[in-house]
Amino acid sequence: MKRLLFMIKTSILATGSSLPFHVIALLSPILFFLVFAGQLDKDISFPINFNTTDTPFYQSIDNYRSPAGTPYYEQDNNCTFIFVTETEPLKVINNKLSGSINQKIESIDKNITKNYRNRLTGALSNFFYTQFPEKAIQISETSLYEKDPSWSSFFAASILIFGILLSGLLFGTLSFTREWELNCIDLFKLSPINPIYILSGKFLGSFVKSIITVILYILFVTLKLKMLIFNSPDIIGIIFLAYFTAIIIGMLIGIVLKQPLVAFITALVGSMLLWVLGGGFGTSVGMAKGIQMIININPISKYVKLVLHSCFNGPASLVDVLYPVMILIISVFFLYLKYYKEIYKPQFTSVKY
Amino acid sequence: METILFKDVVKKYKSIIANDNLSFSVNKGEIFGLLGPNGSGKTTAIKLLTGLLYPDSGEIKILGKSPMKDWKALRYSFGLVPQETSLYPDLNAIQNLQFAASLYMDDLKKIEETIHHILDLVELQNRAKDKIETYSGGMKRRLSIGRALLHDPEIILLDEPTLGVDVQGSHRIWEYIKTLAKSGKTIFVTTNVMSEADYLCSKLLIIDHGKNIALGTPDELKESLGVKEITIKKKPSLDDVFLHYTGRPLRD
Numbered sequence: 001m002k003r004l005l006f007m008i009k010t011s012i013l014a015t016g017s018s019l020p021f022h023v024i025a026l027l028s029p030i031l032f033f034l035v036f037a038g039q040l041d042k043d044i045s046f047p048i049n050f051n052t053t054d055t056p057f058y059q060s061i062d063n064y065r066s067p068a069g070t071p072y073y074e075q076d077n078n079c080t081f082i083f084v085t086e087t088e089p090l091k092v093i094n095n096k097l098s099g100s101i102n103q104k105i106e107s108i109d110k111n112i113t114k115n116y117r118n119r120l121t122g123a124l125s126n127f128f129y130t131q132f133p134e135k136a137i138q139i140s141e142t143s144l145y146e147k148d149p150s151w152s153s154f155f156a157a158s159i160l161i162f163g164i165l166l167s168g169l170l171f172g173t174l175s176f177t178r179e180w181e182l183n184c185i186d187l188f189k190l191s192p193i194n195p196i197y198i199l200s201g202k203f204l205g206s207f208v209k210s211i212i213t214v215i216l217y218i219l220f221v222t223l224k225l226k227m228l229i230f231n232s233p234d235i236i237g238i239i240f241l242a243y244f245t246a247i248i249i250g251m252l253i254g255i256v257l258k259q260p261l262v263a264f265i266t267a268l269v270g271s272m273l274l275w276v277l278g279g280g281f282g283t284s285v286g287m288a289k290g291i292q293m294i295i296n297i298n299p300i301s302k303y304v305k306l307v308l309h310s311c312f313n314g315p316a317s318l319v320d321v322l323y324p325v326m327i328l329i330i331s332v333f334f335l336y337l338k339y340y341k342e343i344y345k346p347q348f349t350s351v352k353y
Numbered sequence: 354m355e356t357i358l359f360k361d362v363v364k365k366y367k368s369i370i371a372n373d374n375l376s377f378s379v380n381k382g383e384i385f386g387l388l389g390p391n392g393s394g395k396t397t398a399i400k401l402l403t404g405l406l407y408p409d410s411g412e413i414k415i416l417g418k419s420p421m422k423d424w425k426a427l428r429y430s431f432g433l434v435p436q437e438t439s440l441y442p443d444l445n446a447i448q449n450l451q452f453a454a455s456l457y458m459d460d461l462k463k464i465e466e467t468i469h470h471i472l473d474l475v476e477l478q479n480r481a482k483d484k485i486e487t488y489s490g491g492m493k494r495r496l497s498i499g500r501a502l503l504h505d506p507e508i509i510l511l512d513e514p515t516l517g518v519d520v521q522g523s524h525r526i527w528e529y530i531k532t533l534a535k536s537g538k539t540i541f542v543t544t545n546v547m548s549e550a551d552y553l554c555s556k557l558l559i560i561d562h563g564k565n566i567a568l569g570t571p572d573e574l575k576e577s578l579g580v581k582e583i584t585i586k587k588k589p590s591l592d593d594v595f596l597h598y599t600g601r602p603l604r605d
Contacts, residue, residue, distance in 0.1 A: 187453065192459075
């Protein structure tokens with residue numbers, strides 16, 4: 001126990017020499033959350049310059065709002081890139097919608113065009129529905145979640161996995177690259193102590209720092225959202241499982257890479273790629289088959305599913321737990337093997353003894 | 354039985370022969386010096402002794418055991434003071450020793466007592482709670498020596514222990530080493546500082562290009578030059594001996 005405590009203490013106290021890396025590991029998920037989720041925490045009203053404002057259709061647009069009450073369109077006479085003109089007033093005659101609308105978008109951004117077109121289609125549908133509610137098509141939606149999470153809540157949950165990946169990989173990696181950097185690795189190479197103790201000490205040192213990082217992230221997210229989305233007890237198990245794997249793989253990388261800066265870049269790029277290709281941005285429906293296959297075999301997609309299940313009661317199965325556990329067991333095996341061969345056991349040359 | 358036996362050891366790094374049929378033996382309580390210019394194979398010899406490297410041929414025995422076969426057991430038998438001090442700059446002396454103890458000591462019950470004893474020995478008790486980044490080169494060397502003593506090994510291996518240390522600091526380190534030898538520990542030291550070898554070592558081996566050049570006590574080596582042939586009235590210094598055997602050109 002004392003041995004492990006000394007190792008944990010060393011790991012935490014030696015943070016100073018790589019403080020910038022630790023700060024980045026802490027801030028990255030928070031900044032990521034602010035960028036991706038913070039800007040989407042409210043419904044957006046599209047500015048529109050509607051040239052004809054005295055028709056029934058224009059009046060109905062004012063009532064065309066999101067469930068939260070935010071208007072989808074907002075009249076803005078200064079808007080210079082979107083003009084809508086009702087050249088022939090819209091009417092419903094014999095259950096048919098007729099009329100003519102010109103939508104002129106002075107932008108070459110396909111995404112903007114698509115978004116405005118979608119909202120105009122919605123506005124037309126809404127107009128038709130308000131005119132003939134009994135004739136309107138009834139659409140029944142079945143959501144993935146019991147209650148659809150907001151964008152910001154969804155990202156807060158998903159980015160938790162990115163944060164775990166980044167800090168776990170980075171702290172695990174630094175726990176060995178620091179030894180190479182300070183030429184302390186020979187101390188480990190000559191240690192008579194069983195590698196399991198040493199690897200456990202290194203792991204726990206990184207784990208303590210990682211847990212501090214994730215607690216700070218959860219606190220920040222909770223304050224920003226003004227609600228606790230990580231409120232199910234199983235989130236603790238998910239965080240532990242994800243950290244165990246990330247730190248173990250990070251330690252393995254640290255033994256191989258040896259240089260802190262290379263390790264940092266690897267951890268940052270690696271965690272970003274794994275998270276994006278693990279469905280961190282949301283559903284993979286509609287993506288190319290190859291991408292869907294990568295997402296399916298990427299264990300990170302299982303962690304994302306588990307977190308979404310924990311936070312929003314999304315779908316998850318036993319495989320989503322067993323697969324990451326299997327990856328963890330394999331990682332532990334390879335870490336022990338690498339440490340034993342590279343550090344614990346003396347280096348072989350040509351002569352056999 | 355010799356504490357250390359090194360017999361006809363060859364170690365090659367691709368085409369470079371670092372140790373070329375190197376042979377020597379060290380007895381218990383002896384301070385044995387391996388003297389050679391830069392790149393002569395001194396650090397390779399230490400790495401071979403510790404089992405950090407394996408030889409291409411030859412025989413190595415420490416306390417009658419092979420570092421290749423019995424490496425696990427032998428790691429308790431020696432303490433290494435590496436050329437670079439390898440200390441954590443953010444930690445203080447006690448914390449550095451605690452961490453090293455967690456790597457080298459089986460029983461940590463008396464760790465605090467051991468650490469204070471070692472800090473007394475290397476005269477760092479009054480700076481024990483200062484971060485290593487505030488230490489001078491000499492202080493780091495002393496702590497590095499102290500760290501090698503934590504598990505009370507029988508053999509201490511020192512790789513250029515006074516490298517970059519001033520004269521006063523060097524003399525103090527020599528005194529520690531002599532004290533350790535008097536307590537029965539076997540000391541193996543590599544150096545290219547003549548005064549260090551002269552003052553410290555009971556037996557010396559001069560090597561160059563990884564080969565044995567001359568072996569004996571410092572006095573025997575001085576005598577081997579033939580005092581009458583030197584015009585200066587005083588005896589030749591060990592520097593003279595060293596340069597006689599290894600030549601004057603720089604080896605960088």
